[in-house]
Amino acid sequence: xxxxxxxxxxxxxxxxxxxxxxxxxxxxxxxxxxxxxxxxxxxxxxxxxxxxxxxxxxxxxxxxxxxxxxxxxxxxxxxxxxxxxxxxxxxxxxxxxxxxxxxxxxxxxxxxxxxxxxxxxxxxxxxxxxxxxxxxxxxxxxxxxxxxxxxxxxxxxxxxxxxxxxxxxxxxxxxxxxxxxxxxxxxxxxxxxxxxxxxxxxxxxxxxxxxxxxxxxxxxxxxxxxxxxxxxxxxxxxxxxxxxxxxxx
Amino acid sequence: xxxxxxxxxxxxxxxxxxxxxxxxxxxxxxxxxxxxxxxxxxxxxxxxxxxxxxxxxxxxxxxxxxxxxxxxxxxxxxxxxxxxxxxxxxxxxxxxxxxxxxxxxxxxxxxxxxxxxxxxxxxxxxxxxxxxxxxxxxxxxxxxxxxxxxxxxxxxxxxxxxxxxxxxxxxxxxxxxxxxxxxxxxxxxxxxxxxxxxxxxxxxxxxxxxxxxxxxxxxxxxxxxxxxxxxxxxxxxxxxxxxxxxxxxxxxxxxxxxxxxxxxxxxxxxxxxxxxxxxxxxxxxxxxxxxxxxxxxxxxxxxxxxxxxxxxxxxxxxxxxxxxxxxxxxxxxxxxxxxxxxxxxxxxxxxxxxxxxxxxxxxxxxxxxxxxxxxxxxxxxxxxxxxxx
Numbered sequence: 086x087x088x089x090x091x092x093x094x095x096x097x098x099x100x101x102x103x104x105x106x107x108x109x110x111x112x113x114x115x116x117x118x119x120x121x122x123x124x125x126x127x128x129x130x131x132x133x134x135x136x137x138x139x140x141x142x143x144x145x146x147x148x149x150x151x152x153x154x155x156x157x158x159x160x161x162x163x164x165x166x167x168x169x170x171x172x173x174x175x176x177x178x179x180x181x182x183x184x185x186x187x188x189x190x191x192x193x194x195x196x197x198x199x200x201x202x203x204x205x206x207x208x209x210x211x212x213x214x215x216x217x218x219x220x221x222x223x224x225x226x227x228x229x230x231x232x233x234x235x236x237x238x239x240x241x242x243x244x245x246x247x248x249x250x251x252x253x254x255x256x257x258x259x260x261x262x263x264x265x266x267x268x269x270x271x272x273x274x275x276x277x278x279x280x281x282x283x284x285x286x287x288x289x290x291x292x293x294x295x296x297x298x299x300x301x302x303x304x305x306x307x308x309x310x311x312x313x314x315x316x317x318x319x320x321x322x323x324x325x326x327x328x329x330x331x332x333x334x
Numbered sequence: 335x336x337x338x339x340x341x342x343x344x345x346x347x348x349x350x351x352x353x354x355x356x357x358x359x360x361x362x363x364x365x366x367x368x369x370x371x372x373x374x375x376x377x378x379x380x381x382x383x384x385x386x387x388x389x390x391x392x393x394x395x396x397x398x399x400x401x402x403x404x405x406x407x408x409x410x411x412x413x414x415x416x417x418x419x420x421x422x423x424x425x426x427x428x429x430x431x432x433x434x435x436x437x438x439x440x441x442x443x444x445x446x447x448x449x450x451x452x453x454x455x456x457x458x459x460x461x462x463x464x465x466x467x468x469x470x471x472x473x474x475x476x477x478x479x480x481x482x483x484x485x486x487x488x489x490x491x492x493x494x495x496x497x498x499x500x501x502x503x504x505x506x507x508x509x510x511x512x513x514x515x516x517x518x519x520x521x522x523x524x525x526x527x528x529x530x531x532x533x534x535x536x537x538x539x540x541x542x543x544x545x546x547x548x549x550x551x552x553x554x555x556x557x558x559x560x561x562x563x564x565x566x567x568x569x570x571x572x573x574x575x576x577x578x579x580x581x582x583x584x585x586x587x588x589x590x591x592x593x594x595x596x597x598x599x600x601x602x603x604x605x606x607x608x609x610x611x612x613x614x615x616x617x618x619x620x621x622x623x624x625x626x627x628x629x630x631x632x633x634x635x636x637x638x639x640x641x642x643x644x645x646x647x648x649x650x651x652x653x654x655x656x657x658x659x660x661x662x663x664x665x666x667x668x669x670x671x672x673x674x675x676x677x678x679x680x681x682x683x684x685x686x687x688x689x690x691x692x693x694x695x696x697x698x699x700x701x702x703x704x705x706x707x708x709x710x711x712x713x714x715x716x717x718x719x720x721x722x723x
Contacts, residue, residue: 092545099552106556107510114502127501134443137380143624145445148379150687178688182378212620216686248686
């Protein structure tokens with residue numbers, strides 16, 4: 086067999102393999118119904134260059150978190166507040182530019198991000214949940230560090246807090262991110278709602294954030310932690326936060 | 335009217351300038367990964383990353399076309415061609431418009447397909463003009479392989495312009511057109527240029543290199559579909575393909591004293607190919623896709639092909655090569671280590687994205703240092719190339 090014939094055969098076989106896989110992927114792409122708002126959201130996504138920084142299904146720029154399941158993780162209220170003023174979130178860390186999006190464009194983008202997590206493409210990806218949070222600074226390294234002698238439940242709570250909560254809540258006194266600082270929460274939590282202990286207050290605030298809003302803050306906390314956290318993780322976060330009492334206590 | 339040799343030299347000079355601009359854009363992009371980003375407000379990441387990608391892709395195109403014209407001048411003698419001269423003038427205009435578009439922040443919001451559709455169409459027309467003008471390269475086997483590689487890359491550019499009915503279709507199209515271009519089409523054209531050059535040093539050189547790399551590239555090209563669609567392979571197949579990349583790079587260089595730029599290019603393609611092959615196993619790729627390792631793979635494949643094209647008309651002296659090789663090695667190793675740590679922390683331990691990025695900051699500093707060395711090497715090569723060209 087001549088070299089040129091061999092070259093032609095292997096190239097054609099390779100391209101045939103590409104065609105078969107692309108055909109299967111396109112068939113899968115057509116299986117998911119696409120509402121008009123999602124298509125409109127896709128147009129906004131492209132016009133604003135979102136893919137230059139973010140990824141969907143792991144495809145795109147790697148400068149900012151993957152957003153395949155962000156709507157499930159954060160909820161529409163949080164995403165709306167974030168898109169309107171990204172600078173208010175996780176200060177002193179990598180910042181998203183403030184795009185001057187209209188309310189309709191924001192709604193369409195949220196529709197797109199809500200849809201991406203429901204497609205058949207997302208069925209097997211990512212293999213483990215991708216967290217978009219980050220506390221930054223000392224917490225960044227402490228979230229993955231091993232503290233000798235630390236109670237395993239508290240250690241688990243520290244890790245989950247770093248993954249789920251730390252982008253909005255600090256545990257440092259006076260450090261306000263998107264939500265209030267949780268310094269002193271082990272004492273302050275028991276004084277906020279009559280009849281609730283600090284543990285009960287923290288638990289209820291995580292599961293039902295709208296029940297009590299601290300003065301000076303708005304109701305943008307995501308509402309789906311009951312779905313995201315196991316009861317063991319919830320207990321662990323509470324145990325971790327109960328370490329932070331008022332100074333002197 | 336210019337001769338084909340003159341046109342090739344001018345295109346190589348344009349490629350060098352584009353590479354220097356790319357190095358500057360890559361450095362600015364990398365700086366934005368630092369915790370204290372001095373460009374946080376003044377320069378959005380997606381704009382500078384888009385400019386970086388466009389500059390690298392245009393440098394690739396320009397280098398491959400220059401290599402083809404070199405093949406033509408050697409196969410058919412350096413003749414004058416009004417068609418190719420007009421094609422060259424059009425290409426120069428395209429490059430100027432593309433750089434202007436990038437500077438004005440008017441690029442498309444599709445990752446690695448950022449050139450606006452109008453300029454993509456101009457690119458297709460001009461590249462077809464060059465293909466028609468270089469039909470004479472088909473007299474040699476390497477010339478035919480180069481021609482096929484360029485044609486396949488053009489088909490991919492055209493396919494990327496097909497309007498998708500849904501966001502999902504758009505993603506599939508993007509994945510496959512980018513994958514086939516970087517892992518198959520460009521590699522065929524670049525390897526063909528390498529074979530043409532090697533044939534002078536070792537008469538028994540064959541088309542095994544472009545053919546083997548083309549087939550090996552099929553798996554990495556479609557592997558992202560495993561995250562966007564069907565799974566395609568197991569770990570074993572991935573390892574076979576990874577070994578094939580190394581095998582073809584080694585046999586291409588065996589028995590011949592190849593130019594340093596070609597050795598560097600083949601090493602980069604082999605490294606990028608191994609990364610792509612490993613990523614092709616869904617069991618591994620699902621953890622890797624979208625991390626720094628995906629970016630590193632494209633960087634290595636693209637720059638590797640450029641080095642192969644450059645080996646047809648390399649800058650004088652060895653200093654530029656040493657700087658480029660050192661910069662690539664340092665930046666590549668830092669990016670590799672950062673990617674592995676990112677996969678472990680973010681994808682395995684499910685540590686938050688921003689926390690992971692904070693932990694990676696020291697590696698980003700080394701990565702930037704490597705890119706700075708690479709930029710110096712490319713600048714040096716530009717000075718030598720433009721001074722002697």
